Amino acid sequence: MDLLSPVTELRGVGSAKAASLARAGIYTVYDLVHHYPRAYQNRGEIMPLARAALLCKTEGECPPAAFMLTVSAEPKVSMIRRGMTLLKLRAFDDSGAVEITYFNQPFLKDVFHTGGVFRFWGRPSLEGGRIKLSSPVYEMYTPEVSLAPIVPVYPLSQGLSQKMVQTLVRDALRIASTELRDHLPPSILSENGLCTLSYALRNVHFPQSTEALEAARRRLAFDEVFLLSLAMGTEKSKRNTAGAHPFSDTDISPLLAEMPFELTGAQKRAIGEISSDMSSSAPMCRILCGDVGSGKTAVAAAAAFIAAKGGKQCALMAPTEILAKQHYADLKALFDRLGIRTELLCGSMTAAQKKKVRAAIASPEGPLLVVGTHALLSEGVEFARLGLVITDEQHRFGVNQRAALQSKSKNVHSLVMSATPIPRTLSLVIYGDLDVSKLDEMPPGRQRVGTFRVDESYRARLLGFIRKQRDEGHRTYIVCPAIEEAPKKEENPEEMTNLTLFGDDSGEPPLKAAVQYAEELQGQLPDVEIGFIHGKMKTAEKDSVMEAFVQGRISVLVSTTVIEVGVNVPEATLMVVENAERFGLSQLHQLRGRVGRGKAKSYCILVSDFQSERSRQRLDIMCKTNDGFKVAEADLEMRGPGDFFSRDGSYRQSGGVEMPFSSGICDASLFASATDSAARLIKADPHLESPQHMPLAAMVSKMKQDRENTIS
Numbered sequence: 001m002d003l004l005s006p007v008t009e010l011r012g013v014g015s016a017k018a019a020s021l022a023r024a025g026i027y028t029v030y031d032l033v034h035h036y037p038r039a040y041q042n043r044g045e046i047m048p049l050a051r052a053a054l055l056c057k058t059e060g061e062c063p064p065a066a067f068m069l070t071v072s073a074e075p076k077v078s079m080i081r082r083g084m085t086l087l088k089l090r091a092f093d094d095s096g097a098v099e100i101t102y103f104n105q106p107f108l109k110d111v112f113h114t115g116g117v118f119r120f121w122g123r124p125s126l127e128g129g130r131i132k133l134s135s136p137v138y139e140m141y142t143p144e145v146s147l148a149p150i151v152p153v154y155p156l157s158q159g160l161s162q163k164m165v166q167t168l169v170r171d172a173l174r175i176a177s178t179e180l181r182d183h184l185p186p187s188i189l190s191e192n193g194l195c196t197l198s199y200a201l202r203n204v205h206f207p208q209s210t211e212a213l214e215a216a217r218r219r220l221a222f223d224e225v226f227l228l229s230l231a232m233g234t235e236k237s238k239r240n241t242a243g244a245h246p247f248s249d250t251d252i253s254p255l256l257a258e259m260p261f262e263l264t265g266a267q268k269r270a271i272g273e274i275s276s277d278m279s280s281s282a283p284m285c286r287i288l289c290g291d292v293g294s295g296k297t298a299v300a301a302a303a304a305f306i307a308a309k310g311g312k313q314c315a316l317m318a319p320t321e322i323l324a325k326q327h328y329a330d331l332k333a334l335f336d337r338l339g340i341r342t343e344l345l346c347g348s349m350t351a352a353q354k355k356k357v358r359a360a361i362a363s364p365e366g367p368l369l370v371v372g373t374h375a376l377l378s379e380g381v382e383f384a385r386l387g388l389v390i391t392d393e394q395h396r397f398g399v400n401q402r403a404a405l406q407s408k409s410k411n412v413h414s415l416v417m418s419a420t421p422i423p424r425t426l427s428l429v430i431y432g433d434l435d436v437s438k439l440d441e442m443p444p445g446r447q448r449v450g451t452f453r454v455d456e457s458y459r460a461r462l463l464g465f466i467r468k469q470r471d472e473g474h475r476t477y478i479v480c481p482a483i484e485e486a487p488k489k490e491e492n493p494e495e496m497t498n499l500t501l502f503g504d505d506s507g508e509p510p511l512k513a514a515v516q517y518a519e520e521l522q523g524q525l526p527d528v529e530i531g532f533i534h535g536k537m538k539t540a541e542k543d544s545v546m547e548a549f550v551q552g553r554i555s556v557l558v559s560t561t562v563i564e565v566g567v568n569v570p571e572a573t574l575m576v577v578e579n580a581e582r583f584g585l586s587q588l589h590q591l592r593g594r595v596g597r598g599k600a601k602s603y604c605i606l607v608s609d610f611q612s613e614r615s616r617q618r619l620d621i622m623c624k625t626n627d628g629f630k631v632a633e634a635d636l637e638m639r640g641p642g643d644f645f646s647r648d649g650s651y652r653q654s655g656g657v658e659m660p661f662s663s664g665i666c667d668a669s670l671f672a673s674a675t676d677s678a679a680r681l682i683k684a685d686p687h688l689e690s691p692q693h694m695p696l697a698a699m700v701s702k703m704k705q706d707r708e709n710t711i712s
Contacts, residue, residue, distance in 0.1 A: 003030040003179045010171050020159030021168075032172035033180075035165070036204060036660065037152035039497035040213070042066070043121055043139075044149025049131055050095035056126035064123045064496035067133070068141065069093050071116045077106045091118070098124070100133045117141040121151075122493040137493045150207045153497050162494045169205050176201065183695035184223070188681075192673050194219045210499070221661035222674050225429050228659070229678035230688070231700045232432025236285075237686040243411035244283040245387050247310040250275035255305045258337050259298065266441035267295050271302045273437050274415065278306055278388070284413035287431050289422060290439025291628035292593025293446050296417045299439070300390050301331060303415055308340045308368040312387025313361070316371045321346045321539070322546055323392065326568060328371040335369055345372035345381070348540070358382075391416045419593070420586060421628030423636045423668070429675055440629055448626050449596040451604040453580070453619045462605060463524055466574065470528050470555040474573040477594055478521070478558045480512040481582040483534045512578035518558040525556070532558040561587065563594060570598030580606035581615040585635035588619075589628050614638070636668050 006028055007013050007021050021027070026035055047065040055062040069091035080086045087102040089112050100120070102108055112118070122136030139147055154165045182189075182197040189196065195203075199212075200219040207213035252271065256263070263271070270288060277284035290296045304314040316331075318324040324346055332342040343366075345357045354375070360366040362382045370376065370383075389412050416434070427436055454462065466476050518532035531554040533545045542562070548554045550569055557563070561583075575595045577588060588606065596602035606619050621634045662671075681693070688697035 001029065001175050003028065003033070003176060005029050005175070007032065007168070010168060013168070016159065017164070020157055023157035024155065024160065029172045029175050032169050033176045033201060035154065035169065038155050039153045039500040040207070041121055041151040041153060041497055042149070042210070042499040043119060043147065043151055044209075046119075048095040049093050049098055049124075052124040053096060053126060053131045056124060056131070062124050064121065064493070064498050067093065067098070067120045067124075067136075069098065069118060069120055071112045071114055071118070072097065074114055075109045075112050077109055091120075096131065098131045098133055100136065102135050105135075111138075111140075119147055121496070123491060123496060135493060148206060149209065150213065150499065152205055153495060173202060173205060181695055183699050184226075185692060185696075188226075188677050192222060192677065194222055197223075217661055218667075218670065222670060224659040224662040225671055225674035226678050227696075227699055227703055229429055229432050229675045230682065230696065231703045232429070233678055233682040234687060234700060235433040235704075237682060244281055244413055245310065245312055246281045247275075247278045247306050247312075247387075249309050250279055250306050251309075252302050252305055254338060255302060255334075258334055261443065263298065264295060264439075264441045264443055266290075266439045267299055270299050270437040270439060273435070274299070274303050275306060277435070278303065278413050283411045284415065285434050286415050286437055287434045288415060288417045288437050288439065289427070289431075290417075290419065291421050291442065292419050292590065293442060293597065294439035295443055296392075296419070296439060297327065297330065299437075300392075300415065300417060301334060303388060303390065303413075304331070304369050305335075305338070305340070307388040307413070308335075310387065311368075311385065313367070313383050313385050314369050314388040314390060315376055315383065315386060316369065316390040316392065317376050318371070318373060318392045321348055321373055321543055322550075324371055324373045327392065331369060331371065340369060341367040342369040342371065343367040345370060345375045347373060347375045348543075349375075386412055388413045388415065390414075420590065421632045422586075423629070423633045426632075426636060426671055429671060432675070432678075438629075447596055447602065449575075449592050449602045449604050451592065451606065451623045451626075453606045453608065453616070453623055455607070455609050458607075462576065462607070465603075465605075466556060466576070467525060467528060469574045472600075473552075473571065474600060475549060475552070475554075475569060475571045476556045476574040476576065477563060477572060477591070478517070478556060478576045479563070479578065479591055480514040480517050480558065480560060481579045482511040482513040483536060483560055484513045484515045511582065514558050514560050517578070521556070521558065528556055529554045530556045530558060533562055534560040535562045561591065563591075568597055569594070571600075572597070573600050573602040575602075575604040576607065577605070578607050579610075580608045580619055581610040581612070585618060585621060585638075586628070586632045588622055589631045592622070592626075593628075636671075 001009055006018075007026060008015075008018050010029070013021070021032075024035065026032055041064070043066040045066065046068045047062075049067060049069075052062045052065065052067070070093070072090045072092050075087050075089040077085055077087045085104055085106045087105060087108055089100050091098055091100060117140075119139045119141055120133060120136040121138075122133045125132050125134070141147060152162075152166060152169075154162060154169075156162070156165065177198060180198060180201070184194070184197070188194070195215045195218075197219070200216040203212040203216035204220060207216065252275075274284065274286060274288075277286055288296055288299055300316065304316065307314040316327060318327055325344065328342065328344040335342050343357050343360055345354065345361070349357070357370075358381055361370055362384055364384045366384055375381070391414075421440075422430060466478075469476050514532050514534050518530055522528075522530045531545045531548060533542045537545075545554070545557070546563075549557045552571065572595045575592055577583065577591055580588065583591070588604075592604040595604065604622075606622060608615065608619060618634075618638055621631065625631060681688075681696075685693055688694075688700065
């Protein structure tokens with residue numbers, strides 16, 4: 001057997017189990033090796049029963065824990081109702097005794113004998129002053145066999161159990177031990193103090209200690225960043241050196257004369273970098289990174305103007321119709337005064353309207369600026385002389401979508417824009433294949449949004465403030481972390497964890513859900529017009545609600561983070577974020593950027609009842625600074641780059657490549673060392689053609705395939 005062997009060749013895997021594994025995305029031995037735990041049970045730390053009883057009494061509950069107990073009496077089995085049995089036993093340690101119950105497992109009567117010692121895992125409860133455990137996981141203890149200190153908890157699909165997956169992963173690791181070759185050269189391992197791949201895989205699945213788990217996690221996180229940096233770097237080294245249309249006339253003074261404001265130094269610098277790129281026959285591949293309100297649209301207008309002066313078309317693609325229409329209205333007003341024709345192409349237009357715009361775009365005399373949504377990618381949309389592609393809110397598009405627009409003409413210049421300020425160490429990873437322009441200066445007059453952290457005790461005052469904003473003609477956003485309230489799940493001791501790789505939400509307050517909270521709020525503010533939107537609504541429905549908010553028919557918009565990027569609503573003066581501790585700082589900063597766009601004083605209220613000191617420190621950073629780049633740096637240091645990865649750990653900026661380990665790493669030095677190592681290797685071997693780099697080339701090739709086949 002080898003890593004590509006199907007799971008059906010493993011002992012005990014028949015067709016039914018293979019189908020269950022397939023539902024979890026596991027088809028081969030290789031897939032099993034890389035089916036990582038989502039968390040762990042730290043059973044090596046034994047909790048005394050007296051400690052559990054004290055926690056239940058003083059804190060209201062005890063976290064899941066391990067208990068080393070001796071059975072004090074033979075179990076008793078009783079029939080509590082037809083078809084249901086209850087097995088009870090008592091056990092003790094040096095600090096107390098506990099009652100343990102199991103439902104519908106009468107066979108355990110033959111397992112637990114008086115005097116037997118077992119390690120139990122579960123969440124204790126206190127009932128009538130007595131400590132109890134319900135259906136805990138158990139392991140028999142004998143001095144001859146050591147029990148694993150840390151037990152993995154895997155993502156499961158229907159038909160799989162933790163024990164089943166653990167057994168299969170052990171078998172897969174045995175096969176991998178003779179098959180796997182470490183793709184990192186020894187020099188990079190030693191330079192960065194990394195463990196070997198085999199050690200990392202063994203200890204990420206079955207760690208011998210928390211230190212071994214951390215070493216494994218660090219190695220696998222380094223791999224993710226290093227390989228992505230290599231993929232980006234090799235992509236950049238292969239970039240066409242010629243073929244794009246060079247624009248010799250980059251004078252934008254006619255455009256500046258029509259703008260009602262003076263450009264900032266950062267905008268002038270970015271326009272200079274873009275002009276220089278566009279004057280070359282090498283296709284521009286540049287990203288414009290800037291805070292909300294930093295003036296990216298004005299820079300994009302300058303690039304489009306240069307293309308138009310050179311007789312070439314510019315296509316500007318936005319992720320939503322509302323945003324596309326907003327860009328179209330702003331740019332058309334400006335470009336009409338310059339004699340440059342502008343057109344809009346959106347999915348909601350009638351067939352006749354689309355046909356007319358498509359014909360105009362394909363005509364040599366057609367518009368020089370075309371603004372649109374995904375409709376620009378449609379079959380039948382042909383540009384007569386496309387020279388520049390601009391993609392707004394670029395992380396909202398898949399790699400294939402951006403490539404499809406660029407493929408409408410050979411070797412076009414490309415500019416992508418992002419309103420997400422990113423720390424330098426992380427931008428080297430995320431934008432390794434692009435040249436970066438930063439707008440790190442805000443236009444004069446852009447007001448600071450007053451930001452405050454409050455708890456539930458401020459709820460009545462907050463409701464009054466929302467009504468006051470409405471009475472003054474302003475509007476309010478309220479952002480909730482969930483769409484609907486999740487049904488309460490029955491606890492399964494097999495699934496309980498107290499040690500995680502990717503962050504632990506235990507002990508956090510219940511989530512506010514947008515749908516239920518909008519209804520609750522309407523009851524509390526019956527005279528206020530309240531609407532809600534979330535990501536699962538149809539696009540037309542979302543656009544309709546957003547349009548009502550823009551026009552003022554709705555005063556309060558309850559939403560999920562679907563409004564993180566979106567339209568400009570100058571009348572919006574208040575942003576309320578519920579369960580603020582559940583968001584990354586960069587994401588909170590993005591949400592704050594939805595307000596403060598008009599002349600009225602604006603506010604951002606962060607509501608959190610979470611008592612963690614770390615959480616308070618994070619939210620206090622938001623209250624102290626409005627600088628997005630400072631916020632992003634603090635977020636990377638305190639929380640890791642979670643904002644740049646989706647919930648499943650996939651890398652959203654690059655089309656969905658999975659990066660579960662680095663998404664939870666807070667060590668900025670790891671990102672720096674991984675990108676530096678990748679840069680040095682690419683400099684020495686730009687196309688990874690050296691024999692010693694063949695394993696790396698194979699890994700990079702696989703990563704690129706995953707990236708191209710995924711839409712973020």
